[in-house]
Amino acid sequence: MASLFNEFRLKDVVLRNRIAVSPMCQYSSDNGFPNDWHFVHLGSRAVGGAGLVVVEATAVSPEGRISPADSGIYLDDHVQPFAKIAGFLKQHGACPGIQLAHAGRKASANKPWEGDNHIDSDKGGWDTIAPSAVAFGGNLTKVPRAMSVEDIARIQKAFIAAAKRALAAGFEWLELHLAHGYLAHEFYSPLANHRTDQYGGSFENRIRFLLETFTAVRKVWPERFPLTARLSVTDWIEGGVTVEESIELLRRLKSAGLDLVDVSQGFITPDISQVPWGPGFMIPTASRIRREAEIPTAVGWMISDPQQAEDAVRDQHADLVMLAREMLRDPYWPYHAALKLGDEKAASILPVQYARAVKAR
Numbered sequence: 001m002a003s004l005f006n007e008f009r010l011k012d013v014v015l016r017n018r019i020a021v022s023p024m025c026q027y028s029s030d031n032g033f034p035n036d037w038h039f040v041h042l043g044s045r046a047v048g049g050a051g052l053v054v055v056e057a058t059a060v061s062p063e064g065r066i067s068p069a070d071s072g073i074y075l076d077d078h079v080q081p082f083a084k085i086a087g088f089l090k091q092h093g094a095c096p097g098i099q100l101a102h103a104g105r106k107a108s109a110n111k112p113w114e115g116d117n118h119i120d121s122d123k124g125g126w127d128t129i130a131p132s133a134v135a136f137g138g139n140l141t142k143v144p145r146a147m148s149v150e151d152i153a154r155i156q157k158a159f160i161a162a163a164k165r166a167l168a169a170g171f172e173w174l175e176l177h178l179a180h181g182y183l184a185h186e187f188y189s190p191l192a193n194h195r196t197d198q199y200g201g202s203f204e205n206r207i208r209f210l211l212e213t214f215t216a217v218r219k220v221w222p223e224r225f226p227l228t229a230r231l232s233v234t235d236w237i238e239g240g241v242t243v244e245e246s247i248e249l250l251r252r253l254k255s256a257g258l259d260l261v262d263v264s265q266g267f268i269t270p271d272i273s274q275v276p277w278g279p280g281f282m283i284p285t286a287s288r289i290r291r292e293a294e295i296p297t298a299v300g301w302m303i304s305d306p307q308q309a310e311d312a313v314r315d316q317h318a319d320l321v322m323l324a325r326e327m328l329r330d331p332y333w334p335y336h337a338a339l340k341l342g343d344e345k346a347a348s349i350l351p352v353q354y355a356r357a358v359k360a361r
């Protein structure tokens with residue numbers, strides 16, 4: 001049997017295989033509420049056989065949404081529609097996961113297919129907050145307000161409340177979004193964080209927001225369910241965060257109760273010219289992090305070949321593979337991967353409603 005189809009236990013959660021659907025914003029919500037689109041989009045990927053399905057970056061507060069159409073979990077009323085989704089994912093054999101996020105200075109933007117740029121104030125844009133009053137650049141020119149210590153405490157409380165709602169909705173896997181140039185990453189990276197107080201400057205100070213927020217969420221998220229984080233482990237450019245620093249940060253997060261890191265990269269600046277794009281290009285870095293930070297690891301980015309995914313898991317470079325765009329192309333990727341890898345369990349990946357008919361082909 002292919003290693004990709006081995007179960008994976010983390011805390012009390014057992015994933016049926018090593019294949020995860022990476023969080024993907026759908027820009028299809030109204031005031032944060034998920035709807036039938038999310039139900040079908042996420043539900044299809046559970047039916048398609050993934051072991052873990054992680055709901056898109058879901059904002060902990062309204063101003064933390066990337067766009068007005070982002071999903072959110074900042075109201076108690078958000079719990080019920082998320083519960084419908086989490087229940088269906090679980091019923092169809094996938095662990096229901098959700099990513100909690102605050103977009104920081106990248107918030108208040110148009111949907112990608114409507115420009116991906118900051119929305120003008122007179123067209124529904126809102127004031128953004130970040131560690132420092134420095135704009136992202138590129139399409140996102142709005143200068144955020146530098147957060148006060150009170151703002152920091154408010155956002156941390158919002159993460160705690162969001163985690164409690166995620167639990168109430170039936171999610172069993174929580175991922176904090178510490179990546180991709182959003183708020184937590186903005187604190188971590190010297191490229192975005194120019195503060196001179198206890199939240200900026202030294203490594204210790206730049207990781208304070210991340211460690212404090214993580215620790216606060218750990219207190220309300222049950223020990224039986226994985227608490228994970230997505231981290232941009234490198235900014236790729238001079239003066240940004242490095243893999244070495246990230247290994248140290250992950251050791252500390254692990255001591256604070258981090259169960260797994262979803263290794264990601266970049267996006268603290270619009271300049272992506274240094275990123276070594278290519279199939280599975282983050283696998284070597286994930287492997288190093290898994291070894292040196294001694295923590296279970298998920299890896300994504302341009303993984304679409306089943307053999308590459310299989311090798312990453314079999315050779316212990318990562319515990320899970322996170323697939324995003326390939327899962328959009330093919331929600332049945334786990335089934336097709338099993339066929340390609342010659343796995344005898346392939347047909348059993350399909351739901352019972354489909355399996356017999358497909359086998360009879």
Ligand SMILES: Cc1cc2nc3c(=O)[nH]c(=O)nc-3n(C[C@H](O)[C@H](O)[C@H](O)COP(=O)(O)O)c2cc1C
Pocket residue numbers: 022023024025026056057099177179180230264300301302303322323324325326
């Ligand atoms: C439509 C879309 C939406 C995304 N939204 C998120 C998100 O909500 N949170 C996140 O961490 N990454 C997000 N990403 C990044 C993916 O999770 C993934 O890391 C990236 O696409 C690379 O993986 P891939 O090569 O398999 O697509 C998104 C990517 C796409 C294509």
